[in-house]
Amino acid sequence: MIANSLIAAAFLALCAVAVALFPHSILAFLVFEASLLALYLGRLPNTVRWALFAIALVVLMPLIGTFNGYYLEVATQVGIFVALALGLNIVVGLAGLLDLGYVAFFAVGAYTWAIFGSPQANAFLGHGFPLAPHWFFVFLIVGLAAAAITGIILGLPVLRIRGDYLAIVTLGFGEVIRVLANNLDKPINFTNGPRGITPIGRPPTPPGVGYPEFFYFLVLAIVVVVIAVNRRLERSHIGRAWEAIREDELAAQAMGVPLVRTKLMAFACGASFAGVMGVVFSAKQIFINPESFTFLESIGVLSMVILGGMGSVPGAILGASVVTILNLQVLKGLSLWLNELKNAGVTIFGYSLANLPTQLEPAKYERMIFGIILVLMMIFRPQGMLPAKRRQMELTEPQENEPADSAGEAAK
Amino acid sequence: MSAVLEARSVTKRFGGLTAVSKVDFKLESGIASIIGPNGAGKTTLFNVLTGLYAPDEGDVTFGGRSLVGLRPDQITALGICRTFQNIRLFGNMTAGENVLVGMHQRIRLGLRDVLFGGPRVSGEESRLWRRALDLLGRVGLRGSANEIARNLPYGDQRRLEIARALASEPTLLLLDEPTAGMTQGEAATLMALLRSLVAELKLTILLIEHNMRVVMGVSDRVTVLDHGEKISEGEPQKVQGDPRVIEAYLGRGSWERKQRQASARPEEPPHADD
Numbered sequence: 001m002i003a004n005s006l007i008a009a010a011f012l013a014l015c016a017v018a019v020a021l022f023p024h025s026i027l028a029f030l031v032f033e034a035s036l037l038a039l040y041l042g043r044l045p046n047t048v049r050w051a052l053f054a055i056a057l058v059v060l061m062p063l064i065g066t067f068n069g070y071y072l073e074v075a076t077q078v079g080i081f082v083a084l085a086l087g088l089n090i091v092v093g094l095a096g097l098l099d100l101g102y103v104a105f106f107a108v109g110a111y112t113w114a115i116f117g118s119p120q121a122n123a124f125l126g127h128g129f130p131l132a133p134h135w136f137f138v139f140l141i142v143g144l145a146a147a148a149i150t151g152i153i154l155g156l157p158v159l160r161i162r163g164d165y166l167a168i169v170t171l172g173f174g175e176v177i178r179v180l181a182n183n184l185d186k187p188i189n190f191t192n193g194p195r196g197i198t199p200i201g202r203p204p205t206p207p208g209v210g211y212p213e214f215f216y217f218l219v220l221a222i223v224v225v226v227i228a229v230n231r232r233l234e235r236s237h238i239g240r241a242w243e244a245i246r247e248d249e250l251a252a253q254a255m256g257v258p259l260v261r262t263k264l265m266a267f268a269c270g271a272s273f274a275g276v277m278g279v280v281f282s283a284k285q286i287f288i289n290p291e292s293f294t295f296l297e298s299i300g301v302l303s304m305v306i307l308g309g310m311g312s313v314p315g316a317i318l319g320a321s322v323v324t325i326l327n328l329q330v331l332k333g334l335s336l337w338l339n340e341l342k343n344a345g346v347t348i349f350g351y352s353l354a355n356l357p358t359q360l361e362p363a364k365y366e367r368m369i370f371g372i373i374l375v376l377m378m379i380f381r382p383q384g385m386l387p388a389k390r391r392q393m394e395l396t397e398p399q400e401n402e403p404a405d406s407a408g409e410a411a412k
Numbered sequence: 413m414s415a416v417l418e419a420r421s422v423t424k425r426f427g428g429l430t431a432v433s434k435v436d437f438k439l440e441s442g443i444a445s446i447i448g449p450n451g452a453g454k455t456t457l458f459n460v461l462t463g464l465y466a467p468d469e470g471d472v473t474f475g476g477r478s479l480v481g482l483r484p485d486q487i488t489a490l491g492i493c494r495t496f497q498n499i500r501l502f503g504n505m506t507a508g509e510n511v512l513v514g515m516h517q518r519i520r521l522g523l524r525d526v527l528f529g530g531p532r533v534s535g536e537e538s539r540l541w542r543r544a545l546d547l548l549g550r551v552g553l554r555g556s557a558n559e560i561a562r563n564l565p566y567g568d569q570r571r572l573e574i575a576r577a578l579a580s581e582p583t584l585l586l587l588d589e590p591t592a593g594m595t596q597g598e599a600a601t602l603m604a605l606l607r608s609l610v611a612e613l614k615l616t617i618l619l620i621e622h623n624m625r626v627v628m629g630v631s632d633r634v635t636v637l638d639h640g641e642k643i644s645e646g647e648p649q650k651v652q653g654d655p656r657v658i659e660a661y662l663g664r665g666s667w668e669r670k671q672r673q674a675s676a677r678p679e680e681p682p683h684a685d686d
Contacts, residue, residue, distance in 0.1 A: 229527060236526040236537070237512070237519045240505070244513040247502035254462055254496075256488035256517035256580050265523065393508040393541055393557045 005048040011035055012052055016060045023067035026333045029074075032064070033325060037318065057220060062213055072212045076284070078324045079219035080277050083226045085304040085320035086313065087273030090230065092302065093311035093388075094239060095266035096246025098167040100298055101154075101174020105271035107181060107293035108150045109143035109278020111191060114288050117201035123189040136203035140222075140279050147275020148268040150177075155267035159260055162249070174298050181290040196289025200282050215284045222280065226273050230313050233269065235391065242266050243311070300327075307377055309384025318386050326373070331366040338362030415440055416584055416616045417461070417492075422470035424456055431456040433640040434470070439584070443610060445619040445627045445648075448637035449660055454620045455497055457637070458586055461618075462494050463487040474584070489517040494586035495573040497620070503562035507553055507572050510561050511544040514579030547575045551605060567598050571605075578609075584616045585609070591623050599623055603630045628652070636660065 015032040022028045039052055065072030084106060091099045115121050117136060121129040131139075158169045185193030205214040233239045241262045244252035253259050282288050300323065308319025338353075339362045345354040377384075419437040423430065432453040446454045459465045461472060463484040472479045479487055493514070502510050519540070525533050548554045551571040556564060561572060570590055577585055587606075591599040603626055609615045621627045627634060627648065634651045636644040638660040644651050651657055658670065 232526055236533075237516055237521065237540075238523065238526055240509055240513050241516055243505055243509075244502050244516075247504055248500050250464065251496065251500035251502065252513065253484045254464065254488065254494055255514045255576060256485045256493075257513065258483070258485045390506050390509070390558070390560065393506070393545065 001043075001045055004042065004044055008039060008042055008044055008048070008052060012039065012056055012060070016056075016064065019064050019071070020067050026329050029064070029068075029071050030325070030329065032060075033321070040314065062216065065212060065216070069212055072216050074325065074328050076212070076216045076219050077328060078321050079216070079223045080281060081301065081304060081320040081324045082223050082317050083219075083273050083277045084301045085308065085316040086223075086226050086230050087270040088301050089270075089305050089308075089311065089313070089316040090233065090242070090273075091266050091270035092305055093309075093316070094234065094246065095242040095263060097263065097266060098163070098170070099267075099270070100167050100171035100295070100302065101177070102170075102270070102274065102301055103293045103295075103297040104154075104174040104177035105147040105150060105274035106278045106281070106297070107177050107290075108147045108271075109275035110282040110288050110292070111181060111197075111278075112143045112146045112275070113139045113279040114197040114200045114282040115190065117283065118197050118199060120189075120192055120197045123192075130201045133201050133204045136201065136279070136283055140276055143275040143279035144272045145275070147278065148272040150275075151267035151269075151271030152264050154271075155264045159263055171295065171298075174293075174295060178290050178293050178295075181293065191290075194289060194291075196287055196291075197282075198287035200286050200288065202283050202286070211284075215280065218280060219277075222276055226276075227313065227317070229269075234313065238262070238265065246311075303374060307374070307384060309387040312384065312386055312388035315384050315386040315388065319384070322385070326370065327366075331369055334369070335362040335366050338365070417472070417474050417618075419457075419461070419472045420470050422457070422460055422467045422472060424453075424460055424465055425468050430640050432460065432467075432637075435637070435640070435642050437635060437642065439616060439618060440633070441610075441614070441616045442632035443606060443617045443619065443630050444633045444635065445621055445631040446635045446637060447621065447624075447627055447651075451639075452637040452660075453640040454637055455588060456640075458494060458588055458620065462492060462586060485517065488580050488582075491581070491583040492586065493577040493580040493582040493584075495570070495577055495588055495590060497588040497592070499566075499569045499573060501561040501569055501572060501576070503560070505561055506558050507548060507561055507564065507575075508541065508544050508557040510572060510576045511547050511579045512540055514576040515540055515543070516580075518579075518581055544579065547578050548572075550578070551575045552601075567594050570594065571602070574605075578613075582615070584618065586618045588620045589622060590619065591621065591626050596625070599626055602626075606630055 012035050015028070015035045018028040019025075019032050036053070036056055039049060039056070042049070044052075061075055062072065065075075084102070087105075088099065088102045091097050091102070113136065116129060116131050117139065118130050154170070154173050158166055161169055181191045182194050184190040185195075191197065202211065203214075205211065241252065241257045244255065244257055245259065245262060249259065281292075285292075301320075304319035304323045305316055306319070307323060308317070309315030342353040342356055342362060345352055347353070415438045417437075417439040419435060422432055422435045422437070424432040435453075435457060437457075446457065448454055456465065460467045461479070463479060463482050463486070467480060474487075474490060474492060477490065479490070479492075482490075502513060505513070519536075521529065521533060521536060545554060545557055548557050551574055553564075553568055553572055553575065556568060561569065564572060570593070574585075574587065574590065590606075591602055594602065606617055606619075607630060610617060619627070619631070631648050633646065634644075634648050635642060636651055636654070636657050638656075643656045643660060644654040646654075659665075
């Protein structure tokens with residue numbers, strides 16, 4: 001165990017040094033990220049594991065950011081999507097309510113701060129906007145509440161709908177929110193329509209801390225809270241009620257689970273995580289428009305949950321990390337590399353890549369490869385990368401293996 | 413003895429089919445059974461009693477309170493819980509977790525407690541787990557607490573459903589064909605369990621059952637349904653000899669045939685159970 005711990009620590013340090021030495025090598029950064037996964041899966045004492053995690057995320061990651069700022073941006077984006085995936089995991093993974101419009105809640109959070117944190121609100125409230133930067137922290141809660149309420153509003157009419165029908169309704173809801181954002185610039189200009197809102201105010205930072213680091217740590221803190229909340233919910237009677245509804249709605253109700261309340265709670269909890277991250281996202285980006293909240297984003301988050309393992313907190317985290325890194329780094333890197341080959345006029349099997357028709361441009365392979373990965377995953381590992389583990393009951397009292405037909409004796 | 417549950421003139425129709433027709437039904441403490449041929453409306457009556465269906469006519473009272481219009485979870489909270497004919501466990505959860513879900517109505521913790529609660533909440537949680545283990549022990553599944561429900565053998569799944577229903581602390585337990593698919597030995601153990609539940613927990617139990625050995629063995633009273641109507645009611649022996657019951661099960665004229673056979677061989681009294 002001690003040897004393992006030392007090896008893990010040394011490996012982590014080595015990866016960090018590698019990134020520092022080759023700040024522009026995607027491979028070095030990928031190995032660093034993979035070392036975090038190894039940390040989670042490796043056979044380590046729990047205290048060592050979490051201590052190393054804390055060091056990696058709180059110390060090493062910002063240090064890496066000083067060598068290559070883009071990596072910190074990637075890490076921040078991963079964090080945002082981890083929170084989204086964890087929120088959707090409650091709705092889809094635990095409660096089994098297929099939600100194809102999840103990004104709508106993200107949009108609600110984002111627009112909540114965007115409208116009041118920019119001069120936009122002057123368009124319908126007169127003057128006094130943007131709000132002072134420190135209001136941002138208040139709006140983290142406002143965005144959370146706004147998204148949760150939106151979740152309940154969505155939930156109320158669709159509670160009687162199940163399965164495929166629910167998926168279609170939520171898909172429609174997601175589009176409604178996007179179209180609203182697109183068109184609510186007249187008669188009263190709430191959202192500034194397709195032109196989007198800018199500049200969105202950013203919160204005050206402690207002296208000496210730049211925005212990339214600030215947002216990284218803010219997202220990290222929120223993710224930690226979200227994970228803790230998720231864990232607590234999952235291990236409570238509320239989480240069990242969600243799973244019971246997923247398994248058999250009718251039986252759950254007959255066992256005393258109030259369907260309406262429990263489902264609304266799932267919608268509201270899932271939505272609230274997205275709402276908070278929406279507020280952070282809008283401040284981080286300074287500019288948002290409806291294009292950031294398309295149906296494809298919802299599907300992206302859903303694919304994170306499914307790839308990771310439905311109903312599994314570690315799965316959702318891993319799924320979000322893998323998909324985000326895949327999209328931002330691996331696939332992008334691959335298409336850049338192919339492009340270089342093409343521009344250099346490399347010949348493969350006697351065929352010069354320079355002659356490649358524009359329809360087959362390397363940039364177009366990104367989505368295709370991602371699609372292939374999804375298909376392969378669903379065929380070979382449908383339960384996801386880190387499927388949910390059932391919690392084990394402690395059989396405290398002497399554990400005699402009672403034969404199946406001893407019910408009578410046991411009852412006496 | 414006063415009635416625990418009373419159904420007055422309960423009718424339930426599905427389109428043109430009257431599944432349950434003007435059934436009056438009084439349940440007193442102890443074990444009662446509902447029998448009848450397939451399609452007689454037994455399970456429909458169960459679904460009306462537990463709130464899954466609203467009756468088209470009539471009224472159901474439990475402890476003097478009308479159940480009509482209440483949701484299934486509210487009825488469970490009042491103290492009625494059930495099992496299902498085609499086992500409906502939460503298949504991907506462990507046996508222990510299945511039982512814990514049954515306790516839902518008895519848990520007095522809110523969202524705030526779950527999110528911010530300290531030792532009180534974790535103490536409550538471990539108390540629940542202990543109770544779940546006790547209940548599993550009662551039906552003989554203590555050792556299977558961590559098994560995934562859908563991996564359990566058929567008979568164990570039926571018993572797990574009973575443990576899950578008991579977790580809601582009911583005073584009235586409705587069991588829909590609890591011994592279906594069990595061997596005679598398993599069925600006998602289950603009968604012993606049912607008797608002990610009545611004796612120790614002061615439960616009232618209502619069974620739907622096709623296994624006549626079980627029905628005649630444990631029931632204090634038997635109600636017979638046919639085509640949605642109550643055709644006979646009373647003590648098991650009395651119902652067993654009722655010509656209308658024999659007719660419902662074996663067809664018109666069978667009672668007369670039985671009578672003739674019985675008079676020819678008087679040492680064998682008529683049986684309705686084969």
